[in-house]
Amino acid sequence: MTDPVAPIGPTARIYAISDVHGHLAPLQAALDLVDLDGDPGAELVLLGDYVDRGPDSCAVLEEIRETQRRHPGRVTALLGNHDDWLLGWLDGEDHDLDWLMGDADLMTVRSFLSPLELARALGHEDPGSDASRLDGPTMNRNLKRALLSRHRPLLAWLRALPRVHETEQQIFVHAGVDEEAGELWRAATPDHVLTEKFPASTGPFLKDVVAGHVRTHQLHPDGSHGVFHDGASHWYIDGAVEVTGRLNVLCYDVAEGTYSSSTAG
Incomplete structure (x- = not known):
């Protein structure tokens, strides 16, 4: 209804x-x-x-x-511009870590993912561990996939804004x-x-x-x-x-x- x-x-x-x-x-x-x-x-x-x-x-x-x-x-x-940069990161090459490196303590990324989702994207199963076990491009790819998988409609809405x-x-x-x-x-x-x-x-x-x-x-x-x-x-x-x-x-x-x-x- x-x-x-x-x-x-x-x-x-x-x-x-x-x-x-x-x-x-x-x-x-x-x-x-x-x-x-x-x-x-x-x-x-x-x-x-x-x-x-x-x-x-x-x-x-x-x-x-x-x-x-x-x-x-x-x-x-x-x-x-910050919204545009987030979308640019999601669309960018996995080796381009510029936006991600500017996200201090992954604060923006964390807001989109559960602790378990974040941990898995970083290459481990322990939500209490923050250090990535993966190389930068692989971690970057995993994080982008996790955001898009969980929030595709929200990010599509953001992308369509004038x-x-x-x-x-x-x-x-x-x-x-x-x-x-x-x-x-x-x-x-x-x-x-x-x-x-x-x-x-x-x-x-x-x-x-x-x-x-x-x-x-x-x-x-x-x-x-x-x-x-x-x-x-x-x-x-x-x-x-x-x-x-x-x-x-x-x-x-x-x-x-x-x-x-x-x-x-």
Whole structure:
């Protein structure tokens, strides 16, 4: 039996959250602030980087996918560079260990596998033993096969996520767009720029650009972690959850044309 779908009214508020980085509790606190269940005029855009750096990468993806399922047409999830790198590792050659070597203590991989599954992928049956008995390429292949075997639908969902979401007023994106292209930005911006553009752009543009990727303490003169607005067309919301334990939540009031922000964690 499927859940009944309530009629969707006009959008009154658009919320944005970015750079969850494997931190489930702050994400759940942020979703409580958005309150999609209690606010039929709310829409949510998640700007990517759901994995790496925190212990709950898999659970974060599952939470976002389930939130999207429960609120069809009201939740947009975009791809970030860390999500793209995870997929690139899964698709890559077994001898390419770069992403895996960057996964400190296999924290991201561990979030996808049970202790026994991890142990077997590492070449032993004891979940309490972390040292691999296998050479790097074989271990790499085993880990990728284990993730794909257990989470193929979830990873397929991740792979299908778009990289940009445009509204009448905003361009939501993980990192940024080719602003030098002006009105041709959508055709001119390569995929890797959408997820990896650096440094942050500032100043006026055709629409408001709402992005994550660049930690806001790098933009605020006082080094604070709140939402950063450049006074023109750019909003950056990556509050470095791995440092602060909190996520920034940006809200756009469609009728008023105004922004407000809060933090959750």
